[in-house]
Amino acid sequence: MLTPAHIDRVVAAALAEDAPWGDATGEAFLPATARARAELRAREAGVLAGAEVFAAAFRLTDPAVQVTLHAADGDAFAAGDVLAAVEGPARAVVQAERIALNFTQRMSGIATLTRAFVDAVAGTGARITDTRKTTPGLRAVERHAVRAGGGINHRFSLSDAVMAKDNHLAVLREQGLDLTGAIRAARERLGHTTRMEVEVDRLDQIEPVIAGGVDVIMLDNFSLEDLVRGVEIVAGRAVVEASGNVTLETVGAIARTGVDVISSGALTHSVRSLDLGLDVQVRAGDPADRAAS
Structure with a gap:
Protein backbone atom coordinates (compact mmCIF):
# COMPACT_ATOMS: atom_id res chain seq x y z
CA MET A 1 0.00 0.00 0.00
CA VAL A 118 -2.24 -7.09 19.38
CA ASP A 119 -0.47 -8.27 22.52
CA ALA A 120 -3.69 -7.80 24.53
CA VAL A 121 -5.58 -10.30 22.32
CA ALA A 122 -2.76 -12.83 21.97
CA GLY A 123 -3.99 -16.40 22.04
CA THR A 124 -7.62 -15.61 21.24
CA GLY A 125 -7.52 -15.84 17.45
CA ALA A 126 -8.97 -12.33 17.07
CA ARG A 127 -7.19 -9.89 14.78
CA ILE A 128 -6.84 -6.14 15.28
CA THR A 129 -7.74 -3.82 12.41
CA ASP A 130 -7.91 -0.10 11.79
CA THR A 131 -10.74 2.03 10.35
CA ARG A 132 -11.11 4.92 7.90
CA LYS A 133 -10.68 7.39 10.79
CA THR A 134 -7.34 8.55 9.48
CA THR A 135 -5.70 11.92 8.79
CA PRO A 136 -6.89 13.16 5.36
CA GLY A 137 -4.22 12.53 2.76
CA LEU A 138 -2.15 10.30 5.06
CA ARG A 139 -4.22 7.12 5.13
CA ALA A 140 -1.60 4.94 3.43
CA VAL A 141 1.09 6.23 5.78
CA GLU A 142 -0.96 5.62 8.93
CA ARG A 143 -2.25 2.25 7.80
CA HIS A 144 1.28 1.12 7.00
CA ALA A 145 2.12 1.94 10.61
CA VAL A 146 -0.78 -0.25 11.80
CA ARG A 147 0.69 -3.18 9.88
CA ALA A 148 4.14 -2.46 11.30
CA GLY A 149 2.57 -2.86 14.74
CA GLY A 150 1.12 -6.25 13.84
CA GLY A 151 -2.42 -5.18 12.95
CA ILE A 152 -4.30 -5.64 9.68
CA ASN A 153 -6.04 -3.11 7.47
CA HIS A 154 -9.77 -2.66 6.92
CA ARG A 155 -10.99 -1.54 3.49
CA PHE A 156 -8.76 1.24 2.27
CA SER A 157 -11.50 3.37 0.75
CA LEU A 158 -15.18 3.48 -0.12
CA SER A 159 -14.28 1.97 -3.49
CA ASP A 160 -12.76 -1.24 -2.15
CA ALA A 161 -15.68 -3.10 -0.60
CA VAL A 162 -19.37 -2.78 0.15
CA MET A 163 -20.01 -1.91 3.79
CA ALA A 164 -23.56 -1.00 4.75
CA LYS A 165 -23.67 0.86 8.05
CA ASP A 166 -26.45 2.23 10.25
CA ASN A 167 -27.17 5.21 7.97
CA HIS A 168 -27.54 2.96 4.93
CA LEU A 169 -29.93 0.70 6.84
CA ALA A 170 -31.89 3.70 8.09
CA VAL A 171 -32.53 4.78 4.49
CA LEU A 172 -33.71 1.26 3.63
CA ARG A 173 -36.11 1.23 6.57
CA GLU A 174 -37.46 4.66 5.64
CA GLN A 175 -38.24 3.35 2.18
CA GLY A 176 -39.94 0.29 3.62
CA LEU A 177 -37.47 -2.13 2.01
CA ASP A 178 -36.90 -5.63 3.36
CA LEU A 179 -33.35 -5.93 4.71
CA THR A 180 -32.66 -9.43 3.41
CA GLY A 181 -34.09 -8.61 -0.01
CA ALA A 182 -32.10 -5.37 -0.22
CA ILE A 183 -28.85 -7.18 0.59
CA ARG A 184 -29.55 -9.87 -2.00
CA ALA A 185 -30.34 -7.24 -4.64
CA ALA A 186 -27.11 -5.42 -3.85
CA ARG A 187 -25.18 -8.68 -4.05
CA GLU A 188 -26.56 -9.32 -7.54
CA ARG A 189 -25.20 -5.96 -8.71
CA LEU A 190 -21.70 -6.70 -7.43
CA GLY A 191 -18.86 -8.41 -9.18
CA HIS A 192 -17.87 -11.81 -7.89
CA THR A 193 -14.67 -10.50 -6.25
CA THR A 194 -16.30 -7.72 -4.20
CA ARG A 195 -16.86 -8.49 -0.53
CA MET A 196 -19.85 -7.23 1.43
CA GLU A 197 -20.04 -6.26 5.09
CA VAL A 198 -23.13 -5.11 6.98
CA GLU A 199 -23.20 -3.45 10.40
CA VAL A 200 -25.88 -4.36 12.95
CA ASP A 201 -26.59 -2.96 16.38
CA ARG A 202 -29.14 -5.50 17.63
CA LEU A 203 -29.18 -9.28 17.88
CA ASP A 204 -32.46 -9.56 15.97
CA GLN A 205 -30.82 -8.03 12.87
CA ILE A 206 -28.27 -10.81 12.54
CA GLU A 207 -30.40 -13.51 10.90
CA PRO A 208 -31.92 -11.22 8.23
CA VAL A 209 -28.43 -9.95 7.36
CA ILE A 210 -26.90 -13.42 7.21
CA ALA A 211 -29.81 -14.58 5.05
CA GLY A 212 -28.92 -11.86 2.55
CA GLY A 213 -25.53 -13.46 1.95
CA VAL A 214 -22.92 -11.18 3.52
CA ASP A 215 -19.23 -12.00 3.92
CA VAL A 216 -18.69 -10.02 7.11
CA ILE A 217 -21.09 -8.89 9.82
CA MET A 218 -20.12 -6.10 12.19
CA LEU A 219 -21.54 -6.19 15.71
CA ASP A 220 -21.45 -2.53 16.68
CA ASN A 221 -21.42 -1.43 20.33
CA PHE A 222 -22.62 -4.81 21.59
CA SER A 223 -22.23 -5.79 25.23
CA LEU A 224 -19.88 -8.68 25.95
CA GLU A 225 -22.86 -10.94 26.56
CA ASP A 226 -24.46 -9.97 23.26
CA LEU A 227 -21.16 -10.46 21.43
CA VAL A 228 -21.03 -14.03 22.71
CA ARG A 229 -24.64 -14.58 21.64
CA GLY A 230 -24.00 -12.93 18.27
CA VAL A 231 -21.07 -15.23 17.53
CA GLU A 232 -23.30 -18.19 18.39
CA ILE A 233 -26.06 -17.00 16.04
CA VAL A 234 -23.66 -16.38 13.13
CA ALA A 235 -22.21 -19.84 13.73
CA GLY A 236 -19.40 -19.50 11.23
CA ARG A 237 -21.59 -18.34 8.35
CA ALA A 238 -19.71 -15.03 8.09
CA VAL A 239 -16.66 -13.32 9.54
CA VAL A 240 -17.66 -11.57 12.77
CA GLU A 241 -16.22 -8.12 13.43
CA ALA A 242 -16.66 -6.28 16.74
CA SER A 243 -16.49 -2.50 16.86
CA GLY A 244 -17.32 0.29 19.28
CA ASN A 245 -15.88 1.16 22.72
CA VAL A 246 -12.67 -0.70 21.94
CA THR A 247 -9.82 0.33 24.24
CA LEU A 248 -6.70 -1.35 25.60
CA GLU A 249 -8.69 -2.05 28.76
CA THR A 250 -11.61 -3.71 26.94
CA VAL A 251 -10.07 -5.34 23.87
CA GLY A 252 -8.95 -8.53 25.62
CA ALA A 253 -12.45 -9.27 26.93
CA ILE A 254 -13.95 -8.49 23.51
CA ALA A 255 -11.52 -10.92 21.87
CA ARG A 256 -12.48 -13.68 24.28
CA THR A 257 -16.11 -13.56 23.09
CA GLY A 258 -15.02 -15.42 19.96
CA VAL A 259 -15.18 -12.63 17.37
CA ASP A 260 -12.81 -12.87 14.41
CA VAL A 261 -11.83 -9.22 14.00
CA ILE A 262 -11.82 -6.18 16.29
CA SER A 263 -11.71 -2.74 14.67
CA SER A 264 -10.62 0.39 16.48
CA GLY A 265 -10.43 3.94 15.16
CA ALA A 266 -8.28 4.83 18.16
CA LEU A 267 -5.27 3.24 16.48
CA THR A 268 -5.05 6.24 14.16
CA HIS A 269 -7.30 9.03 15.41
CA SER A 270 -6.28 9.17 19.08
CA VAL A 271 -2.65 8.12 19.00
CA ARG A 272 0.20 9.94 20.74
Missing part, protein backbone atom coordinates in the same frame (compact mmCIF):
# COMPACT_ATOMS: atom_id res chain seq x y z
CA LEU A 2 2.76 2.45 0.93
CA THR A 3 4.75 2.42 -2.31
CA PRO A 4 7.95 4.41 -2.94
CA ALA A 5 5.99 6.70 -5.26
CA HIS A 6 3.39 7.35 -2.56
CA ILE A 7 6.10 8.03 0.02
CA ASP A 8 7.74 10.58 -2.28
CA ARG A 9 4.40 12.24 -2.97
CA VAL A 10 3.32 12.76 0.65
CA VAL A 11 6.80 13.68 1.86
CA ALA A 12 7.36 16.15 -0.97
CA ALA A 13 4.05 17.84 -0.13
CA ALA A 14 5.06 18.10 3.54
CA LEU A 15 8.47 19.53 2.67
CA ALA A 16 6.90 22.10 0.35
CA GLU A 17 4.49 23.13 3.09
CA ASP A 18 7.30 23.51 5.62
CA ALA A 19 9.81 25.38 3.42
CA PRO A 20 7.98 26.80 0.39
CA TRP A 21 10.81 29.25 -0.38
CA GLY A 22 13.66 27.47 1.35
CA ASP A 23 14.87 27.53 4.96
CA ALA A 24 15.57 31.16 5.81
CA THR A 25 17.21 30.31 9.15
CA GLY A 26 19.53 27.64 7.78
CA GLU A 27 20.61 29.85 4.90
CA ALA A 28 21.27 32.78 7.25
CA PHE A 29 23.16 30.90 9.97
CA LEU A 30 24.85 27.89 8.35
CA PRO A 31 27.72 28.11 5.85
CA ALA A 32 26.93 26.48 2.54
CA THR A 33 29.90 24.12 3.05
CA ALA A 34 28.98 23.06 6.58
CA ARG A 35 28.24 19.39 7.08
CA ALA A 36 26.23 17.68 9.79
CA ARG A 37 25.90 14.27 11.29
CA ALA A 38 22.82 13.30 13.27
CA GLU A 39 21.38 10.27 15.03
CA LEU A 40 17.73 9.35 15.32
CA ARG A 41 17.52 8.27 18.94
CA ALA A 42 14.58 6.84 20.86
CA ARG A 43 13.69 8.70 24.03
CA GLU A 44 11.18 6.05 25.03
CA ALA A 45 10.52 2.41 24.15
CA GLY A 46 8.29 1.57 21.21
CA VAL A 47 7.86 -0.01 17.79
CA LEU A 48 9.36 1.62 14.71
CA ALA A 49 7.32 2.64 11.69
CA GLY A 50 8.23 5.08 8.93
CA ALA A 51 11.92 4.30 8.43
CA GLU A 52 11.71 4.76 4.65
CA VAL A 53 9.58 7.87 5.08
CA PHE A 54 12.22 9.28 7.42
CA ALA A 55 14.93 8.64 4.83
CA ALA A 56 12.85 10.15 2.03
CA ALA A 57 12.56 13.48 3.85
CA PHE A 58 16.34 13.95 3.65
CA ARG A 59 16.76 12.46 0.18
CA LEU A 60 14.11 14.74 -1.32
CA THR A 61 15.60 17.78 0.39
CA ASP A 62 19.10 17.02 -0.92
CA PRO A 63 20.23 13.75 -2.55
CA ALA A 64 23.67 14.33 -1.04
CA VAL A 65 22.32 13.48 2.43
CA GLN A 66 23.04 9.87 3.37
CA VAL A 67 20.71 8.01 5.73
CA THR A 68 21.73 4.72 7.34
CA LEU A 69 18.89 2.81 8.97
CA HIS A 70 19.72 0.73 12.04
CA ALA A 71 16.20 -0.64 12.51
CA ALA A 72 13.32 -1.64 10.24
CA ASP A 73 9.60 -1.06 10.47
CA GLY A 74 8.08 -3.42 13.00
CA ASP A 75 11.23 -3.61 15.16
CA ALA A 76 10.81 -3.00 18.87
CA PHE A 77 13.33 -0.67 20.52
CA ALA A 78 14.28 0.62 23.94
CA ALA A 79 14.84 4.14 25.17
CA GLY A 80 18.28 5.29 24.09
CA ASP A 81 18.51 3.08 21.01
CA VAL A 82 19.90 4.68 17.86
CA LEU A 83 17.49 3.94 15.01
CA ALA A 84 19.20 5.76 12.14
CA ALA A 85 22.17 7.94 11.26
CA VAL A 86 22.09 10.94 8.93
CA GLU A 87 25.07 12.69 7.33
CA GLY A 88 25.34 15.38 4.68
CA PRO A 89 25.10 19.12 3.98
CA ALA A 90 24.07 20.79 7.24
CA ARG A 91 21.50 23.06 5.64
CA ALA A 92 19.65 20.10 4.18
CA VAL A 93 19.84 18.05 7.38
CA VAL A 94 18.30 20.73 9.56
CA GLN A 95 15.74 21.68 6.91
CA ALA A 96 14.41 18.14 6.63
CA GLU A 97 14.62 17.35 10.35
CA ARG A 98 11.13 18.41 11.42
CA ILE A 99 9.29 16.68 8.58
CA ALA A 100 11.31 13.49 9.03
CA LEU A 101 10.52 13.46 12.74
CA ASN A 102 6.86 14.39 12.33
CA PHE A 103 6.23 11.36 10.15
CA THR A 104 8.36 8.91 12.10
CA GLN A 105 7.11 9.97 15.52
CA ARG A 106 3.45 9.68 14.53
CA MET A 107 3.88 6.45 12.58
CA SER A 108 5.85 4.88 15.43
CA GLY A 109 3.18 6.00 17.87
CA ILE A 110 0.57 4.19 15.78
CA ALA A 111 2.73 1.07 15.51
CA THR A 112 3.43 1.06 19.23
CA LEU A 113 -0.24 1.39 20.18
CA THR A 114 -1.22 -1.26 17.64
CA ARG A 115 1.35 -3.67 19.08
CA ALA A 116 -0.17 -3.14 22.54
CA PHE A 117 -3.62 -4.03 21.17
CA SER A 273 3.33 10.59 18.72
CA LEU A 274 6.33 8.73 20.10
CA ASP A 275 9.23 10.71 21.56
CA LEU A 276 12.09 10.38 19.08
CA GLY A 277 14.87 12.92 18.75
CA LEU A 278 17.41 13.88 16.11
CA ASP A 279 20.65 14.98 17.74
CA VAL A 280 22.62 17.04 15.21
CA GLN A 281 26.33 17.88 15.22
CA VAL A 282 27.41 20.50 12.70
CA ARG A 283 30.96 21.02 11.46
CA ALA A 284 32.22 23.59 8.99
CA GLY A 285 33.86 22.68 5.67
CA ASP A 286 37.61 22.87 5.16
CA PRO A 287 39.32 26.31 5.22
CA ALA A 288 39.37 26.63 1.43
CA ASP A 289 35.66 25.94 1.26
CA ARG A 290 34.96 28.45 4.02
CA ALA A 291 37.04 31.10 2.27
CA ALA A 292 35.19 30.44 -0.98
CA SER A 293 31.83 30.79 0.72
Whole structure:
Protein backbone atom coordinates (compact mmCIF):
# COMPACT_ATOMS: atom_id res chain seq x y z
CA MET A 1 0.00 0.00 0.00
CA LEU A 2 2.76 2.45 0.93
CA THR A 3 4.75 2.42 -2.31
CA PRO A 4 7.95 4.41 -2.94
CA ALA A 5 5.99 6.70 -5.26
CA HIS A 6 3.39 7.35 -2.56
CA ILE A 7 6.10 8.03 0.02
CA ASP A 8 7.74 10.58 -2.28
CA ARG A 9 4.40 12.24 -2.97
CA VAL A 10 3.32 12.76 0.65
CA VAL A 11 6.80 13.68 1.86
CA ALA A 12 7.36 16.15 -0.97
CA ALA A 13 4.05 17.84 -0.13
CA ALA A 14 5.06 18.10 3.54
CA LEU A 15 8.47 19.53 2.67
CA ALA A 16 6.90 22.10 0.35
CA GLU A 17 4.49 23.13 3.09
CA ASP A 18 7.30 23.51 5.62
CA ALA A 19 9.81 25.38 3.42
CA PRO A 20 7.98 26.80 0.39
CA TRP A 21 10.81 29.25 -0.38
CA GLY A 22 13.66 27.47 1.35
CA ASP A 23 14.87 27.53 4.96
CA ALA A 24 15.57 31.16 5.81
CA THR A 25 17.21 30.31 9.15
CA GLY A 26 19.53 27.64 7.78
CA GLU A 27 20.61 29.85 4.90
CA ALA A 28 21.27 32.78 7.25
CA PHE A 29 23.16 30.90 9.97
CA LEU A 30 24.85 27.89 8.35
CA PRO A 31 27.72 28.11 5.85
CA ALA A 32 26.93 26.48 2.54
CA THR A 33 29.90 24.12 3.05
CA ALA A 34 28.98 23.06 6.58
CA ARG A 35 28.24 19.39 7.08
CA ALA A 36 26.23 17.68 9.79
CA ARG A 37 25.90 14.27 11.29
CA ALA A 38 22.82 13.30 13.27
CA GLU A 39 21.38 10.27 15.03
CA LEU A 40 17.73 9.35 15.32
CA ARG A 41 17.52 8.27 18.94
CA ALA A 42 14.58 6.84 20.86
CA ARG A 43 13.69 8.70 24.03
CA GLU A 44 11.18 6.05 25.03
CA ALA A 45 10.52 2.41 24.15
CA GLY A 46 8.29 1.57 21.21
CA VAL A 47 7.86 -0.01 17.79
CA LEU A 48 9.36 1.62 14.71
CA ALA A 49 7.32 2.64 11.69
CA GLY A 50 8.23 5.08 8.93
CA ALA A 51 11.92 4.30 8.43
CA GLU A 52 11.71 4.76 4.65
CA VAL A 53 9.58 7.87 5.08
CA PHE A 54 12.22 9.28 7.42
CA ALA A 55 14.93 8.64 4.83
CA ALA A 56 12.85 10.15 2.03
CA ALA A 57 12.56 13.48 3.85
CA PHE A 58 16.34 13.95 3.65
CA ARG A 59 16.76 12.46 0.18
CA LEU A 60 14.11 14.74 -1.32
CA THR A 61 15.60 17.78 0.39
CA ASP A 62 19.10 17.02 -0.92
CA PRO A 63 20.23 13.75 -2.55
CA ALA A 64 23.67 14.33 -1.04
CA VAL A 65 22.32 13.48 2.43
CA GLN A 66 23.04 9.87 3.37
CA VAL A 67 20.71 8.01 5.73
CA THR A 68 21.73 4.72 7.34
CA LEU A 69 18.89 2.81 8.97
CA HIS A 70 19.72 0.73 12.04
CA ALA A 71 16.20 -0.64 12.51
CA ALA A 72 13.32 -1.64 10.24
CA ASP A 73 9.60 -1.06 10.47
CA GLY A 74 8.08 -3.42 13.00
CA ASP A 75 11.23 -3.61 15.16
CA ALA A 76 10.81 -3.00 18.87
CA PHE A 77 13.33 -0.67 20.52
CA ALA A 78 14.28 0.62 23.94
CA ALA A 79 14.84 4.14 25.17
CA GLY A 80 18.28 5.29 24.09
CA ASP A 81 18.51 3.08 21.01
CA VAL A 82 19.90 4.68 17.86
CA LEU A 83 17.49 3.94 15.01
CA ALA A 84 19.20 5.76 12.14
CA ALA A 85 22.17 7.94 11.26
CA VAL A 86 22.09 10.94 8.93
CA GLU A 87 25.07 12.69 7.33
CA GLY A 88 25.34 15.38 4.68
CA PRO A 89 25.10 19.12 3.98
CA ALA A 90 24.07 20.79 7.24
CA ARG A 91 21.50 23.06 5.64
CA ALA A 92 19.65 20.10 4.18
CA VAL A 93 19.84 18.05 7.38
CA VAL A 94 18.30 20.73 9.56
CA GLN A 95 15.74 21.68 6.91
CA ALA A 96 14.41 18.14 6.63
CA GLU A 97 14.62 17.35 10.35
CA ARG A 98 11.13 18.41 11.42
CA ILE A 99 9.29 16.68 8.58
CA ALA A 100 11.31 13.49 9.03
CA LEU A 101 10.52 13.46 12.74
CA ASN A 102 6.86 14.39 12.33
CA PHE A 103 6.23 11.36 10.15
CA THR A 104 8.36 8.91 12.10
CA GLN A 105 7.11 9.97 15.52
CA ARG A 106 3.45 9.68 14.53
CA MET A 107 3.88 6.45 12.58
CA SER A 108 5.85 4.88 15.43
CA GLY A 109 3.18 6.00 17.87
CA ILE A 110 0.57 4.19 15.78
CA ALA A 111 2.73 1.07 15.51
CA THR A 112 3.43 1.06 19.23
CA LEU A 113 -0.24 1.39 20.18
CA THR A 114 -1.22 -1.26 17.64
CA ARG A 115 1.35 -3.67 19.08
CA ALA A 116 -0.17 -3.14 22.54
CA PHE A 117 -3.62 -4.03 21.17
CA VAL A 118 -2.24 -7.09 19.38
CA ASP A 119 -0.47 -8.27 22.52
CA ALA A 120 -3.69 -7.80 24.53
CA VAL A 121 -5.58 -10.30 22.32
CA ALA A 122 -2.76 -12.83 21.97
CA GLY A 123 -3.99 -16.40 22.04
CA THR A 124 -7.62 -15.61 21.24
CA GLY A 125 -7.52 -15.84 17.45
CA ALA A 126 -8.97 -12.33 17.07
CA ARG A 127 -7.19 -9.89 14.78
CA ILE A 128 -6.84 -6.14 15.28
CA THR A 129 -7.74 -3.82 12.41
CA ASP A 130 -7.91 -0.10 11.79
CA THR A 131 -10.74 2.03 10.35
CA ARG A 132 -11.11 4.92 7.90
CA LYS A 133 -10.68 7.39 10.79
CA THR A 134 -7.34 8.55 9.48
CA THR A 135 -5.70 11.92 8.79
CA PRO A 136 -6.89 13.16 5.36
CA GLY A 137 -4.22 12.53 2.76
CA LEU A 138 -2.15 10.30 5.06
CA ARG A 139 -4.22 7.12 5.13
CA ALA A 140 -1.60 4.94 3.43
CA VAL A 141 1.09 6.23 5.78
CA GLU A 142 -0.96 5.62 8.93
CA ARG A 143 -2.25 2.25 7.80
CA HIS A 144 1.28 1.12 7.00
CA ALA A 145 2.12 1.94 10.61
CA VAL A 146 -0.78 -0.25 11.80
CA ARG A 147 0.69 -3.18 9.88
CA ALA A 148 4.14 -2.46 11.30
CA GLY A 149 2.57 -2.86 14.74
CA GLY A 150 1.12 -6.25 13.84
CA GLY A 151 -2.42 -5.18 12.95
CA ILE A 152 -4.30 -5.64 9.68
CA ASN A 153 -6.04 -3.11 7.47
CA HIS A 154 -9.77 -2.66 6.92
CA ARG A 155 -10.99 -1.54 3.49
CA PHE A 156 -8.76 1.24 2.27
CA SER A 157 -11.50 3.37 0.75
CA LEU A 158 -15.18 3.48 -0.12
CA SER A 159 -14.28 1.97 -3.49
CA ASP A 160 -12.76 -1.24 -2.15
CA ALA A 161 -15.68 -3.10 -0.60
CA VAL A 162 -19.37 -2.78 0.15
CA MET A 163 -20.01 -1.91 3.79
CA ALA A 164 -23.56 -1.00 4.75
CA LYS A 165 -23.67 0.86 8.05
CA ASP A 166 -26.45 2.23 10.25
CA ASN A 167 -27.17 5.21 7.97
CA HIS A 168 -27.54 2.96 4.93
CA LEU A 169 -29.93 0.70 6.84
CA ALA A 170 -31.89 3.70 8.09
CA VAL A 171 -32.53 4.78 4.49
CA LEU A 172 -33.71 1.26 3.63
CA ARG A 173 -36.11 1.23 6.57
CA GLU A 174 -37.46 4.66 5.64
CA GLN A 175 -38.24 3.35 2.18
CA GLY A 176 -39.94 0.29 3.62
CA LEU A 177 -37.47 -2.13 2.01
CA ASP A 178 -36.90 -5.63 3.36
CA LEU A 179 -33.35 -5.93 4.71
CA THR A 180 -32.66 -9.43 3.41
CA GLY A 181 -34.09 -8.61 -0.01
CA ALA A 182 -32.10 -5.37 -0.22
CA ILE A 183 -28.85 -7.18 0.59
CA ARG A 184 -29.55 -9.87 -2.00
CA ALA A 185 -30.34 -7.24 -4.64
CA ALA A 186 -27.11 -5.42 -3.85
CA ARG A 187 -25.18 -8.68 -4.05
CA GLU A 188 -26.56 -9.32 -7.54
CA ARG A 189 -25.20 -5.96 -8.71
CA LEU A 190 -21.70 -6.70 -7.43
CA GLY A 191 -18.86 -8.41 -9.18
CA HIS A 192 -17.87 -11.81 -7.89
CA THR A 193 -14.67 -10.50 -6.25
CA THR A 194 -16.30 -7.72 -4.20
CA ARG A 195 -16.86 -8.49 -0.53
CA MET A 196 -19.85 -7.23 1.43
CA GLU A 197 -20.04 -6.26 5.09
CA VAL A 198 -23.13 -5.11 6.98
CA GLU A 199 -23.20 -3.45 10.40
CA VAL A 200 -25.88 -4.36 12.95
CA ASP A 201 -26.59 -2.96 16.38
CA ARG A 202 -29.14 -5.50 17.63
CA LEU A 203 -29.18 -9.28 17.88
CA ASP A 204 -32.46 -9.56 15.97
CA GLN A 205 -30.82 -8.03 12.87
CA ILE A 206 -28.27 -10.81 12.54
CA GLU A 207 -30.40 -13.51 10.90
CA PRO A 208 -31.92 -11.22 8.23
CA VAL A 209 -28.43 -9.95 7.36
CA ILE A 210 -26.90 -13.42 7.21
CA ALA A 211 -29.81 -14.58 5.05
CA GLY A 212 -28.92 -11.86 2.55
CA GLY A 213 -25.53 -13.46 1.95
CA VAL A 214 -22.92 -11.18 3.52
CA ASP A 215 -19.23 -12.00 3.92
CA VAL A 216 -18.69 -10.02 7.11
CA ILE A 217 -21.09 -8.89 9.82
CA MET A 218 -20.12 -6.10 12.19
CA LEU A 219 -21.54 -6.19 15.71
CA ASP A 220 -21.45 -2.53 16.68
CA ASN A 221 -21.42 -1.43 20.33
CA PHE A 222 -22.62 -4.81 21.59
CA SER A 223 -22.23 -5.79 25.23
CA LEU A 224 -19.88 -8.68 25.95
CA GLU A 225 -22.86 -10.94 26.56
CA ASP A 226 -24.46 -9.97 23.26
CA LEU A 227 -21.16 -10.46 21.43
CA VAL A 228 -21.03 -14.03 22.71
CA ARG A 229 -24.64 -14.58 21.64
CA GLY A 230 -24.00 -12.93 18.27
CA VAL A 231 -21.07 -15.23 17.53
CA GLU A 232 -23.30 -18.19 18.39
CA ILE A 233 -26.06 -17.00 16.04
CA VAL A 234 -23.66 -16.38 13.13
CA ALA A 235 -22.21 -19.84 13.73
CA GLY A 236 -19.40 -19.50 11.23
CA ARG A 237 -21.59 -18.34 8.35
CA ALA A 238 -19.71 -15.03 8.09
CA VAL A 239 -16.66 -13.32 9.54
CA VAL A 240 -17.66 -11.57 12.77
CA GLU A 241 -16.22 -8.12 13.43
CA ALA A 242 -16.66 -6.28 16.74
CA SER A 243 -16.49 -2.50 16.86
CA GLY A 244 -17.32 0.29 19.28
CA ASN A 245 -15.88 1.16 22.72
CA VAL A 246 -12.67 -0.70 21.94
CA THR A 247 -9.82 0.33 24.24
CA LEU A 248 -6.70 -1.35 25.60
CA GLU A 249 -8.69 -2.05 28.76
CA THR A 250 -11.61 -3.71 26.94
CA VAL A 251 -10.07 -5.34 23.87
CA GLY A 252 -8.95 -8.53 25.62
CA ALA A 253 -12.45 -9.27 26.93
CA ILE A 254 -13.95 -8.49 23.51
CA ALA A 255 -11.52 -10.92 21.87
CA ARG A 256 -12.48 -13.68 24.28
CA THR A 257 -16.11 -13.56 23.09
CA GLY A 258 -15.02 -15.42 19.96
CA VAL A 259 -15.18 -12.63 17.37
CA ASP A 260 -12.81 -12.87 14.41
CA VAL A 261 -11.83 -9.22 14.00
CA ILE A 262 -11.82 -6.18 16.29
CA SER A 263 -11.71 -2.74 14.67
CA SER A 264 -10.62 0.39 16.48
CA GLY A 265 -10.43 3.94 15.16
CA ALA A 266 -8.28 4.83 18.16
CA LEU A 267 -5.27 3.24 16.48
CA THR A 268 -5.05 6.24 14.16
CA HIS A 269 -7.30 9.03 15.41
CA SER A 270 -6.28 9.17 19.08
CA VAL A 271 -2.65 8.12 19.00
CA ARG A 272 0.20 9.94 20.74
CA SER A 273 3.33 10.59 18.72
CA LEU A 274 6.33 8.73 20.10
CA ASP A 275 9.23 10.71 21.56
CA LEU A 276 12.09 10.38 19.08
CA GLY A 277 14.87 12.92 18.75
CA LEU A 278 17.41 13.88 16.11
CA ASP A 279 20.65 14.98 17.74
CA VAL A 280 22.62 17.04 15.21
CA GLN A 281 26.33 17.88 15.22
CA VAL A 282 27.41 20.50 12.70
CA ARG A 283 30.96 21.02 11.46
CA ALA A 284 32.22 23.59 8.99
CA GLY A 285 33.86 22.68 5.67
CA ASP A 286 37.61 22.87 5.16
CA PRO A 287 39.32 26.31 5.22
CA ALA A 288 39.37 26.63 1.43
CA ASP A 289 35.66 25.94 1.26
CA ARG A 290 34.96 28.45 4.02
CA ALA A 291 37.04 31.10 2.27
CA ALA A 292 35.19 30.44 -0.98
CA SER A 293 31.83 30.79 0.72
